[in-house]
Amino acid sequence: MNQRILKVLEYKKIMEQLSEQAASSLGKEKVAALKPSSDLEEVQALQRETDEAAQVLRLKGHVPLGGIFDIKPSLKRTTIGGILSALEVLDVASTIYGGRMLRRFIQDMEEPEMPILRELVDEIAPMKELEQEIRNCIDDHGTVMDGASDKLRSIRSSIRTYESRVREKMDGLTRSKSSMLSDSIVTIRNDRYVLPVKQEYRGSIGGIVHDQSASGATLFIEPQAVVEVNNQLQEARVKEKHEVERILKELSEQIAEESSMLYHNVSVLGKIDFMFARAKLGQSMKASMPSMNDKGIIKMQQARHPLIDPSEVVPNDIEIGEDYTSIVITGPNTGGKTVTLKLVGLCTLMAQSGLQVPALDGCELSVFDEVYADIGDEQSIEQSLSTFSSHMTNIVDILKNVDHRSLVLFDELGAGTDPQEGAALAMSILDEVVNRDARVIATTHYPELKAYGYNRPGVVNASVEFDIQTLKPTYRLLIGVPGRSNAFEISRRLGLDESIIESSKEKVGVDSQSVENMIASLEESKRGAEQDYEEAERILEEARTLRQELQVKWDQFEEKREKLYKKAEDKAEKAIQQAREEAETIVGEIRNMKSRAGMKEHEWIEARKMFDEAQPNLAKKKPEQKQASKPKNETRELKPGDEVKLLTLNQNGTIVEQTGKNEYQVQVGVMKVKAKQKDLEFIKAETPYKEKPMAKVKGKGFHVKPELDLRGERYEDALNRLEKYIDDAVLAGYPTVSIIHGKGTGALRTGVQNYAKNHRSISGYRAGGMNEGGSGVTVLELK
Structure with a gap:
């Protein structure tokens, strides 16, 4: 299809809606490449795919497509020896898991028949071992875990030991040199532990100056006593970095070995996501699967333009290609003629793209090699020359290429020039296109074309209905009825003098009046037929309702009868049980006397069997249907x-x-x-937030909680408190702390998280869990 027709019919807007339905970038990539196909078998295959996905959505309501990523760039890097980051490796594991979950979801479904989907998911390789290997090394936050290797565990253990030794020494200096310090805290500069020393005591505390305050009154000095331990700590951190890189390299090499299989998985997952995106779009439009043909036949009942608000759109019945190949639509401006043209053209493009169309079940559409359209709003009289030239340029291009496998849409054919010449041109152009056996829908104002359909085989008139009472169009399409002039009726309702109207009628030719009367008669007949049809539909609906009510009554009757039967059977069963117990007693007594009676054992067994068989067969209670629990x-x-x-x-x-x-x-x-x-x-429900126990900072006379409450604080004050608290928390040895900022406008939460991104002692952060305060809390992970 040429790009111009896709733009004119607003095909791009449908693609934008389709892209929103895709669950992953893989599906969106498929949507971006989608174009209408002119191959009947390919279109039918696409429609079957969409229909299978739609059936799954109807039965299950959803499909598990979460956690799937476009890992193709990462795979390409691994094949050329690149090393992936921890997050990239985690995306690979997530995609493997997502594919396996989707495979299991489809395979576990018993209904309906889904040959296409089942064949596709069978091609997804589980690759559980590779996923498990990644999960053993990287946590859900994209951090390489201590257990990824024995060496990494040992290195991180030594890091914690060095940090503890540094804190002990720094705590001692804080106590002994408190008068020389601006604040009795230990902070971090350039990844090294330092003390905030007053400028005048610079020489009293030997060490390395790493930073100073903005005023210059405070120097951040690393005491000589901890320099060596700090060096050892930095060396351990470098070793940690190298070991993490080694682990990621090994994982990247394993991914590279499985890259071909992963590429195939991604391809299959993208196709499945694309299928379900098409099905979701159809579901949102209340669309149905069209049957496709290559004979130029279009049949749609209650078709709706997919880009018009569903609460405002007027559905119409459209049929072309069997009894007639061309439709000429006449009627007033803003009556819906152009919308009808775009509806047919856009639905055709959607169907040839494998999308369902917004019409009732049983619709039928054709595959065309090309869809041509000359659609544009009429301009003013002053611009008539440019308007006519523009229309003619498009029409000339269309006539060069149109054939029997073309759909042609003409809007206001012949407009923009002298009415007589325009009408003559319009009829000649229609004749040419009709003779080439193309499918044509044209709109026009010219009265000369009202009789066109009566004089040409394969051509039918149509019009958009106009309500004389309200002086407004109804936007309903009337096939077989040409549009008629409503000038006299409208003028009368608007108050024009009757004598003027009658004088005008005398000046109109007899033939024109006869045609108008014929059209009025056809409209009245069609309206009457539609009313009869609606009445029949109403009666049918009442009959269906009555049948449902009778079915409910019958089910209640059956249930009541079953209860009565059960009650009688229970009563009979109790009587039989009582008789059985009495018989058992008598049999036992007689059995004790059997030696005197001379009876043999097998005779007693036979008599017992006859007694058991004499019990009546009672009807079993039918299993009760479980009522669906309310969500x-x-x-x-x-x-x-x-x-x-x-x-x-x-x-x-x-x-x-x-x-x-x-x-x-x-x-x-x-x-x-x-x-x-x-x-x-x-x-x-949410569990109330519980205050955590406090921890005492070594060497200090106050306590530090594992959480900091900033609610109600001004932004600047809150960040100042946060900075001091992080230093205390690092010294306390907390692996994680909770910052309570509340939900509010989100400004304080954003400030806390931005601070966390740039702080050297904070390795990461996340929102609080459901038992941690939710989005009103940010959990910081400390180094």
Whole structure:
């Protein structure tokens, strides 16, 4: 398809909507490359793919496509000897896991038949060993773990030992030299522990000056007593860096060995994501799968333009290609003629791209080699020459290439010039296109074309309906009825003198009046037929409702009858049980006397068997149908902090905030996603935040908690408190601390996290979990 037609029919907007439905960049990449196909078999295959994905969505409501990344650039780097970062390696493991979960999801489904999807997921290699190897080395935050190697564990153990020795010495100096210090704290500059020494005592504390305050009154000095230990600490950290690089290199080499299989997995996952993106778009449009042909036949019932608001769009029935190959639509401006043209053209492009179309089930569309369109709004009289020239330029290009496998859309054919000449040109152009057996839909104002469909085989008239009572178009398309002039009726309703109207009618030719009367009669007949059809539909719906009510009554009757039967059977069974017990007693007594009666053992067994068989067969109770439990989220108001299950991803998360009516932002791991309430299942409410026990900083006369509450603080004061607190927390030896900043506008949270990014003692940060305060808390990981 040429790019101009894609632009004119706004195909790009459909692609933008489709891209939003893709769950990964792999699917979005497929969407970006999508173009309408003119190969019937390829289009039919695409439609079957979309239909299979749509069936899965109807049955399951979602598909697990989370955690899948485009790892192709990373794979390419590994094949040329590159070393991936920890996060890149983690993305590889996540993609392997996502593919395996998708494979299991499809394989576990019993219905419906899904040959395409099942064949695709069978091609996904599980690769569990490689994923496990990565998970053993890298945690969920992209950090290489101590257990990745024995050497790394040993190095990090020595780092902690050196840090402890440095803190002990620094604590001693803090106590003994407190009068020389600006503040009795130990801080860090250039990755080394230093003391804030007053300028006048510079010579009293020997060591290396690493920094000074803005005023110059405070020097940050590394005492000579800790220089050696600090050097050892820095050497250990360099060894740690080298060991981490070695581990990542080994993992990258393992990934490179499996790169061909990973490439294939990514390709399959991208195709599946693309399939489900098309299905999701169809679901959002309430679209249906069209049957495709290459005979130029188009049949759509209740078709809707996909880019018009569903609450405002007027559905129409459109049919072309069997009884007639051309439609000439007449009617007033803003009546919906151009929308109809774009509807047919856009639905055709969508169908040839493997997308479902917004129409009722059973729709049929054709595959065309080319779709041509000359569509543009009429300009003013002063611009008539340029308008006509522009239209003619497009039409000339169309006539050079049009054939029997073309769909042609003409908007206001022949407009922009003398009416008589324009009408003559329009009829000649239509004749040429119709003779080439193309499918044509044209709109026009010219009254001469109203009779065109009656004089040409394969051509039918149509019009957009106009309500004389309200003086507004209804946007309904009437096939077989040409548009008629409403000037006299409109003028009468607007108050024009009746004598003027009658005088005008006398000046109109008899033939024109006859045509107008015929058109009016056709409109009335068609309207009456549609009313009869709507009445029949209403009666049919009432019959369906009555049948459903009768079915409910019948089921209730059957249930009641079953209960009565069961009650009678229970009563009979009790009587039989009582008789059995009495018979057992009598048999036991007789059995004791059997030697005197001379009866043999097998005769007693036979008599017992006859007694058992004499019991009646009672009807078994039918298994009761379990009533579908009502989703938890429909019976409870969700609140920030509540733990929920995100059904579309099959993952647990925490409510962060309500973003709209029945819409929430949910924290799922490190991701924040927006979800509708219907896609959330309540698990449990937020656990109240509990204050953690305090820890005492060695060598100090005060305590440091593992959390800092900044709520209510001014921004600058809060960051000053945070800076001092981090130094204390590092000295206290905390691996992690919690900064309570509240939710509010988010400014304080942003400030805390920006501070964490640039602080040398902070290795990472994350939002608080559901039991840690949620998004109102940021957890800092200290080095």
